[in-house]
Amino acid sequence: MRTPPIVTADEAVGLIADGATVTVSSSSGLGCPDAVLAALGRRYRDTSAPGGLTLIHPIAAGDMYGIKGIDHLAEQPGQLSRLFAGSLPSGPSDFGPPAVRALIESGGVQAYNIPSGVLFQMHRAAATRQPGVLTEVGAGTFADPRQDGARMNAATEEFVRIEHLAGKDWLFYPALSVDVAIIRATTADPFGNLSFEQEGGTLGALDQAYAAHNNGGIVIAQVKRTSPDRLPPSTVRVPGIVVDVVVVVPEQMQTTQISYDPTISGEASRSLAEIEPLPWGPEKVIARRAAAALHHDDIVNLGFGLSAGVPRVLLEAGHEDEVTWVIEQGPIGGFPLTGFAFGSAMNPHALMPSIDQFTLLAGGGIDVAMLSFLQISGTGDVNVSHLPSRSHVTVGIGGFADITTFAPHVVLSGYFTAGSRDIEVGDGRLTIRQDGDVAKFVTDVAQISFAARNALDRGQQVTVVTERAVLRLTPAGLEVTEIAPGIDLRRDVLDRADCDLLVSDDLRLMDHRLFREVAPQLELGPRRRPLLMPAGRPPVPAAPPTRCGATSHA
Structure with missing residues (x-):
């Protein structure tokens, strides 16, 4: 029986040849094999080999706040020739701005930003010798070859294609032959x-x-420890028949700045009473209003940004068990964590492989997607992947495109403007002392991460929640349905947008209780799906989502 040798990180990366295609499993600081990546970068600095690598990162490797990840390989020009990434470290940080961003911006590497779920599927296609992935994910966005084709700079060649099959157009992402998995x-x-x-x-x-393995390549596994005995079969997640070498790193962190927390891995559980309430301020108001879109027993995806405050608002209101959270990194259930532990959950009910999690998400198997935004156009196109004020390089689409393609209800949370702000909430109203000088509602977004026309064609509901207004997507464009008590519609909303916004004939005030520090009574909507179906009867359609602008659930 095979017994893969235990080697040092330097010995392991000595197996990687020039021009290899290397895929890395990671999600920012979560699960990052940083010791092996550091050794790979070190070898190139010392020997100029291996060079010309193609690197695949379904989710960012490294977060630049203690784990450099991909940046180990981007500091010296020539080690990377092509990069396929779902997302990238955002920086700046303890190490300074990410070198990979400068490398992409200078044209020093061909770089593609592929939706994370699609990148996972591309691995499965490669393993089973399929030509690639046909999907609607990314259609109408920057990943569409009719726009940027997922290319991140002018040096990058065409990759994504349009294929016509079964009477419709699909995006085709070719599979990549993988030589090394870390x-x-x-x-x-x-x-x-x-x-x-x-x-x-x-x-x-x-x-x-x-x-x-199926391509005749090698698998390098970084682990924290070894066992002298065979592991119980039910605990094995990667079989040894595909592992070629093992690198032991006893000091590897569970995630950045977290050595080990058994409640993240599901080995133990603890009371949620230790979770700090969301601090009082506009972000709490946004989270409260976003929570009003939820119904009992909803399956809810949670993304990065202000939407991450919604679980804490539900916890404070005593509704933490009323919905089930689903996170693209794998957790189902439990309480989603923020900060350096984002992507993890305390007391998860299950930890699924990401590719299987994306099967649920990309297929619309959830009720609501709770996400955030950078920019939104008057027609409803959304940008979450490009920071126009900071760099020409995208931060990456991540799983956003996969999640939003078929989600029945997309709730986007964020401030109405960007820049330096002085906004006070209290006594049932909102007061803007100084507004941000950067518009987030614009005529054209810097990059399309979500195509509004496709969402309308699919019948998806889209709600945008800000501290001063709630909007909904209509065929005619974005429509303001609610405004905060204390603000002026023209001065604080319409004139602060760089695009035309519609105003609902049924415009109403956001519930004043959202703007009081004492927690309001939060009521979730009725269950959307019946638990049991009578025999011999067709399924009953899900109840339509609560109309955006309703205040009965606030």
Whole structure:
């Protein structure tokens, strides 16, 4: 029986040849095999090999706040020739601005920003020798070849194609032949079997390992420890038959600045009473109003940004068990965490592989997607992936495109303007002392991450929640349905947008209780789906989502 050798990180990266295609399992600081990546960058600095690598990162490797990840390979020109990434470290940070951003912006590497779920599927397609992935994910966005084709700079060649099949157009993302997979786990047994008992998720490790192994490549596994005995079969998440070498790193962190928290890996649970309430301010108002879109027993995806405050608002109101959270990194259920632990959950009910999580998300198997935004156009197109004021380089679409393609209800949370602001909430009203000088509602977004026309054609509901107004997507454009008590519609909303906004004939005030520090009574809508169906009867359609602008759930 195979017994993969235990080697040093430097010995492991010595197996990687010039021009190899290398896939890395990580999600920012979660599950990042940073010791192996550091050794790979170190080898190139010392020997100029291996160079010309193609690197694949379904989710960002490294967060620049203690784990450099991909930046180990971007500091010296020539090590990378092509990059396929769902997202990138955002920086600046403890290490300074990410070198990978400068490399992309200078044209020093061909770079593609592919939706994370699609990148995971591309690995499965490669492992099973399929030509690639046909999907609607990314249609109408910057990933569409009729726009940028997912290319991040002028040096990047065409990759995504349009294919016509079964009477419609699809985006086609070709599979990539993988030579090396660098993955991470907690424990390796003598036969190379890997368990993830202290990890916050398995991410894409298995499919990335299969993609390399089935292509005749190698799999490098970084682990925290080894076991002298064979692991129980039910705990093995990557079988040893596909693992070639093991690198032991006893000091590897569970995630950035978190050595080990058993409630993240589901090995223990603890009371949610220790969760700090969301601080009082405009962001809490936004989270409260966003929570009003939820119904009992909803399955809800949670994204990064202001939407991450919604679970804490529900907890404060005693509704923490009324919805089930789903996070693209793998957790189902439990309480989503923020900060350096984002992507993890406390007391999760299940930890699914990311590719299987995206099967649920991209197929519309959720009720609501709670996400955030950078810019929105008057027609409803959304940008979450490009920071026009900071760099020409995208921060990455991540799983946003996969999640929003078929989500029945998309709730986008954010401030109405950007820049330096002085906004006070209290006594049932909102007061703007100084407004941000950067418009977030614009004529044309810097990059289309969400195509409004496609959402309208699919019948999706889109709600935008800000501190001063609530808007909804209509065929005619974005329509203001609610405004905050204390503000003026013309001065504080319409004139602060760089695009035309519609105003609902039924315009109303946001519930004044949202703007009082004492927690309001929060009522969720009735269950959308019946629990049981009478025999012999067709399924009853889900109840329509609560109309945007209703205040009965505030």
